[in-house]
Amino acid sequence: MNHAATSTDREPLIAGRPRILRAAAELVRQDRTAFVAMVLLNALAVGAGLVGPWLLGRIIDEVRGGAGVGTVDRLAALILAASLAQLLLVRYARRVGYRFGERTLARVRERFVERILALPVPVVERVGTGDLAVRGTADIGAVGTAMRDAGPDVFIALIQVPLILGVVFLASPLLGVCGVVGFAGIAVAVRWYLRRAHPAYLAEGEANSALAEQLSGAAAGARTIEAFGLEQQQIAHCLERIDTCYRTRMRTLHLRSVLFPAVDVSYVIPVVGVLLVGGVLYEHDMVSLGALTASVLWLRQLSQPLDTLLQWLELLQRSEASFARVEGIGVLLDAQGQTAPTAPGAEPVDDRIELTRVRYSYDGAHDVVRDVDLTVRPGERLVLVGPSGAGKSTLSRLLAGIDVPDSGSVRVGGVSLSALPPELLRRQVVLVTQEQHVFIGTLRDNLSMAAPTATDAELAEALAAVGCDWAAQLPDGLDTELGDGGHHLDGAQAQQLSLARVLLAGPHTLILDEATALLDPRSARRTERTLAAVLDGRTVIAVAHRLHTAQDADRVAVMEDGRLTELGSHDELVAAGGAYAGLWNSWHGRSAGVSSS
Structure with missing residues (x-):
């Protein structure tokens, strides 16, 4: 949207x-x-x-x-x-x-x-x-x-x-x-x-x-x-x-x-x-x-x-x-500098993310996110699910510090995300969506911007971690020119390249909003499992468009009409017979994906 x-x-x-x-x-x-x-x-x-x-x-x-x-x-x-x-x-x-x-x-x-x-x-x-x-x-x-x-x-x-x-x-x-x-x-x-x-x-x-x-x-x-x-x-x-x-x-x-x-x-x-x-x-x-x-x-x-x-x-x-x-x-x-909150010298004490009474609207009149309270524990795998328009993508932007809530707070390690300078914020939380960009330059340039000191071996390892088998087939390897006038990457390859950049950047919290949506189901499943292994010990928050992702998560958060209505493990929510159970049975029964907002 x-x-x-x-x-x-x-x-x-x-x-x-x-x-x-x-x-x-x-x-x-x-x-x-x-x-x-x-x-x-x-x-x-x-x-x-x-x-x-x-x-x-x-x-x-x-x-x-x-x-x-x-x-x-x-x-x-x-x-x-x-x-x-x-x-x-x-x-x-x-x-x-x-x-x-x-x-x-x-x-x-x-x-x-x-x-x-x-x-x-x-x-x-x-x-x-x-x-x-x-x-x-x-x-x-x-x-x-x-x-x-x-x-x-x-x-x-x-x-x-x-x-x-x-x-x-x-x-x-x-x-x-x-x-x-x-x-x-x-x-x-x-x-x-x-x-x-x-x-x-x-x-x-x-x-x-x-x-x-x-x-x-x-x-x-x-x-x-x-x-x-x-x-x-x-x-x-x-x-x-x-x-x-x-x-x-x-x-x-x-x-x-x-x-x-x-x-x-x-x-x-x-x-x-x-x-x-x-x-x-x-x-x-x-x-x-x-x-x-x-x-x-x-x-x-x-x-x-x-x-x-x-x-x-x-x-x-x-x-x-x-x-x-x-x-x-x-x-x-x-004007942004005058209105943005500041906390000179403040740094997060840990990786815990806390949302308290968060409300947000795009037009100032209709709330897209309503009174959400949520704590994401360090190292946890949390999945956001819900019908289209429920506010999942908006909540992911708030969690990443891209949008600032109209009221309430989003904190990491006790510090408001809006108070963190951009260079520190991106070491804490990174949002990855299906909208990715391939910069003009070599494959090495596109990767090393996330980790300027990374060696070629580390770049190759990051590519392999997200299933970039095509990288080995490029005519000049890491020196292959990409973008206009160079080698063209399709949407799925661009997404994989973006995920490799994220791995090299190494944030403690990764938010995935349809980050594998352009991959075919088999490749997406393989990439998600590979990412889960590579990101072991890091916090992962995923907006689910395929509910098998929720089955693998530590906890599932259900969004409805901008509110957080259910929170628990996959098995707990299926057993509760609520909104998540309905989504799971509907998806599993017809093999149809649930789109994200």
């Missing part, structure tokens, strides 16, 4: 602007030497670029004053030197900027992965794999493009604009005022755009996540969709998501279609204004022809950094929205 909320049920996980700014400042601080070098090199490059128009104005004034060819040649050589210096400075500034961007992007990726891995499993289920995939790919990609590509260009432009306006004011304050007033149209257009762009790009990102979640859910449930003839319904849902993506995308396109034409017109106005006003000032000897020429060239030069800023404005808005979504995982993680 999938308890993850759909994308329409979730609150969008978005970080506020203050958090984004703090996160960006922290990224800059971590590589501040490169950042400072990038800023200085860009400032020097901009300064070198301003020398050319000033020298050209000097040439005009010198020639009008009767200077000879030697003066012109000398100033022209300085223009060439300034241009060469600008070229070299820009090259090295971009080199430093790109390296800074790549390192920063790597930190963003690493932090994102660390946060995802730190989230509790129920939270990941609630957020949705499609949403997380979009945040980890498209959103981080947008952030990376902004840092690697837009970052250097924007820094250069931000330095150029005030410097160019400053030298125009130095040449003639009146011409400087004229230029600034002429660019007022750009300020109005940009202000209009910025007020609307951020929410529009957030909406576009959320729509993309919803579409990805819908498609991933349809792909994962393809067999169910086909079995129940739900193809047209799923197509309708996908088309609805696509339509939302289309409308949000058209909204951002509309914003750009207004911004860019308004900016293009605004570029011409200050140059025309300076020429008209400058002509009047020149006639009254209030400005020299060289200063007027340099001012016009500088203002024309100003269009380049402004154009750069505006061209990157869309990406910056998109990347800000993407950064807000990436940092939204941090907001979620912080």
Whole structure:
């Protein structure tokens, strides 16, 4: 049963602007030497670029004053030197900027992965794999493009604009005022755009996540969709998501279609204004022809950094929205940290598991587990049985610490499972279900992640313990590549591989929820008996879908409608003639399995 909320049920996980700014400042601080070098090199490059128009104005004034060819040649050589210096400075500034961007992007990726891995499993289920995939790919990609590509260009432009306006004011304050007033149209257009762009790009990102979640859910449930003839319904849902993506995308396109034409017109106005006003000032000897020429060239030069800023404005808005979504995982993680109980330094004193008045619901209204009291003794083999929907799988998740009860407590060795850090919890209790994953890499990689120091002999022993006879037939043995592009394992083989990983991890309590469901009955029986021998001395809790498992157990716990109604050995419960006896007689008489919830 999938308890993850759909994308329409979730609150969008978005970080506020203050958090984004703090996160960006922290990224800059971590590589501040490169950042400072990038800023200085860009400032020097901009300064070198301003020398050319000033020298050209000097040439005009010198020639009008009767200077000879030697003066012109000398100033022209300085223009060439300034241009060469600008070229070299820009090259090295971009080199430093790109390296800074790549390192920063790597930190963003690493932090994102660390946060995802730190989230509790129920939270990941609630957020949705499609949403997380979009945040980890498209959103981080947008952030990376902004840092690697837009970052250097924007820094250069931000330095150029005030410097160019400053030298125009130095040449003639009146011409400087004229230029600034002429660019007022750009300020109005940009202000209009910025007020609307951020929410529009957030909406576009959320729509993309919803579409990805819908498609991933349809792909994962393809067999169910086909079995129940739900193809047209799923197509309708996908088309609805696509339509939302289309409308949000058209909204951002509309914003750009207004911004860019308004900016293009605004570029011409200050140059025309300076020429008209400058002509009047020149006639009254209030400005020299060289200063007027340099001012016009500088203002024309100003269009380049402004154009750069505006061209990157869309990406910056998109990347800000993407950064807000990436940092939204941090907001979620912080919220989990604030609500999760903590017990610094607490460690279980033994392997006893105790449930006290445990209640749990997925929607906050209907309890799936109701007032369960249960003690699992160290080394015991306990089997959970009951009709479908009785709450067995939910109880197994509570026992494994994956879900936290709404009320009551689940403790191991006197310590609440929710108070244990993940690395300690997984040494105590591990839940194995039929949903297993084969990681891209070798068979050795897939096994040694559970026991990094295990030898090849120990890996082979774990494979043999769970009946992985197929492992010996692999072309490269433990070095055989698995996953996409490698050797494909079927569902039963993937389950066996997962069980071998569990053996290598060595938890004291193992919870099996249909862990052998994909194996044929004979293989499942053999694997279960082998596991029983290998796990001798460890606690094993199994959700039974074949009641012969209950016959082998020390005790059987019967779940009905979320409650624990019977508890005892197989023989005791059969003799009692209650619910378990009915299940046993029904299963044994018709040889039909009892499905688990």
